Amino acid sequence: MVYHIPVLLQETLEGLQVRQGGTYVDCTVGEAGHTKAIIERIGPNGRLLGLDLDAYALDRAMKSLADYGCTHMLVNDNFGNLVEVAASRGLNSVDGILFDLGLSSLQLQGEGKGFSFNSDDPLDMRFSGEQELTASVVVNEYSYEDLVSVLRELGEEYRARSIARRIIENRPIETARALADVVIRAVHGRRGRIHPATKTFQAIRMEVNGELQNIEHALSQTTQLLRSGGRLVVISYHSLEDRMVKGFLREESRESKSFKLINKKIISPSQEEVSANARSRSARMRVAERV
Numbered sequence: 001m002v003y004h005i006p007v008l009l010q011e012t013l014e015g016l017q018v019r020q021g022g023t024y025v026d027c028t029v030g031e032a033g034h035t036k037a038i039i040e041r042i043g044p045n046g047r048l049l050g051l052d053l054d055a056y057a058l059d060r061a062m063k064s065l066a067d068y069g070c071t072h073m074l075v076n077d078n079f080g081n082l083v084e085v086a087a088s089r090g091l092n093s094v095d096g097i098l099f100d101l102g103l104s105s106l107q108l109q110g111e112g113k114g115f116s117f118n119s120d121d122p123l124d125m126r127f128s129g130e131q132e133l134t135a136s137v138v139v140n141e142y143s144y145e146d147l148v149s150v151l152r153e154l155g156e157e158y159r160a161r162s163i164a165r166r167i168i169e170n171r172p173i174e175t176a177r178a179l180a181d182v183v184i185r186a187v188h189g190r191r192g193r194i195h196p197a198t199k200t201f202q203a204i205r206m207e208v209n210g211e212l213q214n215i216e217h218a219l220s221q222t223t224q225l226l227r228s229g230g231r232l233v234v235i236s237y238h239s240l241e242d243r244m245v246k247g248f249l250r251e252e253s254r255e256s257k258s259f260k261l262i263n264k265k266i267i268s269p270s271q272e273e274v275s276a277n278a279r280s281r282s283a284r285m286r287v288a289e290r291v
Helices: 009-016 032-040 056-064 077-087 105-110 135-141 144-155 158-167 177-185 200-210 212-224 238-255 271-276 279-282
Strands: 023-026 047-052 070-075 094-100 225-238 259-261 284-291
Touching: 009 023, 009 094, 009 225, 009 284, 023 158, 023 238, 032 047, 032 094, 047 056, 047 077, 056 070, 056 135, 077 094, 094 212, 135 200, 144 200, 158 177, 177 200, 200 212, 200 271, 212 225, 212 238, 238 259, 238 284, 271 279
Parallel strands: 023 047, 023 094, 047 070, 094 225
Antiparallel strands: 225 284, 259 284
């Protein structure tokens, strides 16, 4: 079954300037939507390095890409280790690097890790089973003040105190659906088109996986790996990520002159794409070129 529709696909290929025989890195393979399109363009003489921390997603990607003829290397690793992984595969200079920072549909619907509000899966939310911290620990063991801090800083949730208080009152909370129900009660019901637990789940997932730290570390390595004229494309889905990417590119383009910005304004999906794939609605793309 195919769950995933790659977001901003044509814009990604154009932003990366994917060419025959080129060498590219997809730091977030997921279900290989972008990966497959890049492989098709680079042809049999191109090279593609793909990383993903989620071993289950990567295994599915390997199967879907098995028949492609180019040299593609898929690695189960954290993109925070970007340069190290690339060097281990003989890559010291590449033509383009892609980060699609969204959660894949497969993770939301099919992995049993508690990413979905509507599942009875246990509260896990780890991208890798080797990680020690789980969502259950955050939800059931963090102090009130620590919970408030996570919800505010990583979820930008203005109702953090009410939600944290209600979580503590309902401990132990064992499943994703139970957590979502607690949040709904904390904010007095469902309102609007976005589920009221969206920011809470985002914050807990980001805490469990150290997402902002990994993004920051990975971005800092792109200047080392991209050749002059190589392209960096980053697709983010919420303001914390986008502010980090924007700040990095602003500093690198103004201070160290390592990048020049290709788009000064974010690239967003068209209305047609949003209509076909509602999950694309919050996507924000930034493109820069290595000087």
